[in-house]
Amino acid sequence: MAGQPQPTSAMQVVLGAIQLPASFRLGVGPIIAAVVLVLIVLATATAYLYVPHDPMNMNALQRLKGPSETFWLGTDPYGRDLFSRVMIGGQVSLLIGIGAAIVSVFIGLVIGLVSGFFRTADAIIMRIMDALMAIPSILLAIALVALNGPSIWSVIFAITIPEIPRVVRLVRSVVLSAREEPYVEAAIALGSSMSKILWQHLMPNTLAPIIVQGTYICASAILTEAILSFLGAGVSTEIPTWGNIMAEGRMFFQIKPELIFWPGLMLSLCILSINLLGDTARDMLDPRLKKREA
Amino acid sequence: MLGYIIRRILAVIPVMAIVAIFVFLLLRLTPGDPAAIIAGDSATPAQLDRIRESLGLSEPLHVQLVTWIGQLFRGDLGTSIISNQPVTRLIGQRIWPTLQIGTLTIILSVLIAVPLGVLAAWRHRTWVDYAVMTFSVLGFSIPVFVIGYIFIKIFAIDLRWLPVQGYSAPSENLQAFFLRAILPCLTLATIYVALIARMTRASMLEVLGEDYVRTARAKGVKERIVLFRHALRNAAVPIMTIIGTGFALLISGVVVTESVFNIPGIGRLTVDAILARDYPVIQAMILLTSAIYVFVNLLIDISYTFFDPRIRY
Numbered sequence: 111m112a113g114q115p116q117p118t119s120a121m122q123v124v125l126g127a128i129q130l131p132a133s134f135r136l137g138v139g140p141i142i143a144a145v146v147l148v149l150i151v152l153a154t155a156t157a158y159l160y161v162p163h164d165p166m167n168m169n170a171l172q173r174l175k176g177p178s179e180t181f182w183l184g185t186d187p188y189g190r191d192l193f194s195r196v197m198i199g200g201q202v203s204l205l206i207g208i209g210a211a212i213v214s215v216f217i218g219l220v221i222g223l224v225s226g227f228f229r230t231a232d233a234i235i236m237r238i239m240d241a242l243m244a245i246p247s248i249l250l251a252i253a254l255v256a257l258n259g260p261s262i263w264s265v266i267f268a269i270t271i272p273e274i275p276r277v278v279r280l281v282r283s284v285v286l287s288a289r290e291e292p293y294v295e296a297a298i299a300l301g302s303s304m305s306k307i308l309w310q311h312l313m314p315n316t317l318a319p320i321i322v323q324g325t326y327i328c329a330s331a332i333l334t335e336a337i338l339s340f341l342g343a344g345v346s347t348e349i350p351t352w353g354n355i356m357a358e359g360r361m362f363f364q365i366k367p368e369l370i371f372w373p374g375l376m377l378s379l380c381i382l383s384i385n386l387l388g389d390t391a392r393d394m395l396d397p398r399l400k401k402r403e404a
Numbered sequence: 405m406l407g408y409i410i411r412r413i414l415a416v417i418p419v420m421a422i423v424a425i426f427v428f429l430l431l432r433l434t435p436g437d438p439a440a441i442i443a444g445d446s447a448t449p450a451q452l453d454r455i456r457e458s459l460g461l462s463e464p465l466h467v468q469l470v471t472w473i474g475q476l477f478r479g480d481l482g483t484s485i486i487s488n489q490p491v492t493r494l495i496g497q498r499i500w501p502t503l504q505i506g507t508l509t510i511i512l513s514v515l516i517a518v519p520l521g522v523l524a525a526w527r528h529r530t531w532v533d534y535a536v537m538t539f540s541v542l543g544f545s546i547p548v549f550v551i552g553y554i555f556i557k558i559f560a561i562d563l564r565w566l567p568v569q570g571y572s573a574p575s576e577n578l579q580a581f582f583l584r585a586i587l588p589c590l591t592l593a594t595i596y597v598a599l600i601a602r603m604t605r606a607s608m609l610e611v612l613g614e615d616y617v618r619t620a621r622a623k624g625v626k627e628r629i630v631l632f633r634h635a636l637r638n639a640a641v642p643i644m645t646i647i648g649t650g651f652a653l654l655i656s657g658v659v660v661t662e663s664v665f666n667i668p669g670i671g672r673l674t675v676d677a678i679l680a681r682d683y684p685v686i687q688a689m690i691l692l693t694s695a696i697y698v699f700v701n702l703l704i705d706i707s708y709t710f711f712d713p714r715i716r717y
Contacts, residue, residue, distance in 0.1 A: 241422035248656035257434040374550035382545040
């Protein structure tokens with residue numbers, strides 16, 4: 111297969127693409143973002159090892175207490191320890207973010223590959239995707255949770271569906287240009303099987319952009335989880351998540367704004383660092399963009 | 405150009421048709437008995453029957469689809485399960501506050517975001533640029549309701565400049581309307597400003613490198629005119645596009661913001677419908693907001709031809 115150097119393994123393509131252009135220097139921003147994100151992920155993942163209280167343990171005598179030595183950030187309206195709840199709550203929020211990113215990228219990748227390669231399927235698939243994109247994502251997610259119940263999987267599913275068209279469009283656009291490359295024509299001429307062409311020749315081209323897209327989806331999924339919980343259409347209120355903690359704090363906002371600010375701060379820091387890392391990855395993977403900005 | 409406009413209007417039909425069918429299937433294809441899902445766990449058999457009756461769920465699927473499309477054409481969006489009122493009437497009662505706040509937010513956002521984006525591009529790689537970009541990233545990272553509560557805490561509780569929540573109709577008391585609209589509009593505008601400013605900056609950066617900008621500067625045109633007349637006009641198309649696609653964010657934001665500020669609009673109607681499991685209202689809101697989104701983007705696509713006379717389809 112002469113002409114274009116043919117990508118052999120997915121990893122190689124990604125590593126090749128990540129090779130920094132000579133002029134590119136990693137600023138302090140992305141490094142801080144990476145450190146913050148790693149700290150948040152480690153702190154929430156290991157939360158059960160160190161949190162001082164059971165995040166579910168209600169205590170009517172300790173309602174809405176201020177910060178103290180026993181309750182580091184004070185307590186919520188049910189007397190539960192806010193610090194323990196915020197740290198444990200991050201687990202489900204992050205799980206939903208990562209879960210939604212992986213599922214929507216995978217489904218979007220498969221649909222996008224098919225859509226980009228087969229012209230007849232393309233017309234139908236893209237009309238459906240256009241319609242899906244016309245539905246405001248929060249409302250679609252609300253309806254899906256209302257129908258499927260407030261489980262974690264149902265919320266991941268509800269956040270995933272509106273994200274799929276965006277991945278499909280991205281993958282499709284990459285495939286549309288890649289399929290004209292000589293190595294793909296050669297593969298077709300040699301009679302490679304369709305699945306081999308799609309998966310081994312075309313798919314690697316899409317990896318770099320969908321990794322970037324995946325980080326944005328992860329950030330937006332964490333944000334959407336919070337909004338869904340806030341609206342009463344999120345994960346069941348018995349499970350602490352950043353969104354649920356803030357939703358419960360609503361009624362007591364004027365007395366104790368910390369109930370919203372602490373989980374809000376954790377969530378915003380987390381999303382901020384994911385977004386910054388996504389921007390950095392995008393600039394690294396697409397040197398053209400960097401040049402244009404310079 | 406007329407041909408393009410007609411073709412663009414016709415393209416709306418399949419999109420809205422698929423949205424309608426999708427919304428129809430959403431309820432019917434959910435595993436389990438849709439009536440039981442809507443009624444909740446504590447429903448009696450009589451309640452289930454009533455819901456099946458009112459949604460026509462006992463008919464075969466294709467009959468239901470035809471009935472549903474027929475109803476839509478007659479402007480019938482169904483009946484609320486909770487209040488037993490036609491959904492169109494509920495929406496009619498609640499839409500004005502949303503339209504007022506929404507319009508105000510769009511105007512405010514464009515007036516803030518476009519100059520910010522132009523400024524950031526003009527002063528590229530200076531502190532002004534970094535400040536605008538930082539604000540923009542922050543705007544994407546903080547949930548709308550947290551922004552709302554921060555504004556309430558600062559401007560209503562601590563400084564006591566503005567009322568905490570509520571809504572007054574502008575027809576009754578214009579001053580009270582504006583006082584109560586400021587915080588919700590600023591809250592809603594944050595993410596929209598972030599989005600538009602970012603796109604304005606990127607689009608302007610591209611245009612400012614063009615030859616005609618250098619020519620204009622070389623022949624001594626005032627910088628303000630170079631920026632706003634020569635450059636911004638050519639950078640307008642991507643900015644208009646993002647205003648259109650960002651409209652979806654605005655719709656989601658409205659639902660949240662109206663809850664935070666206790667505004668009796670259609671966003672609040674949706675949240676009440678979620679809490680009461682009033683599925684016909686949720687369904688109607690999906691259709692309505694999708695239609696608004698498609699319509700706004702249609703208008704924007706058509707407006708390109710006025711912004712940029714080079715565009716001929």
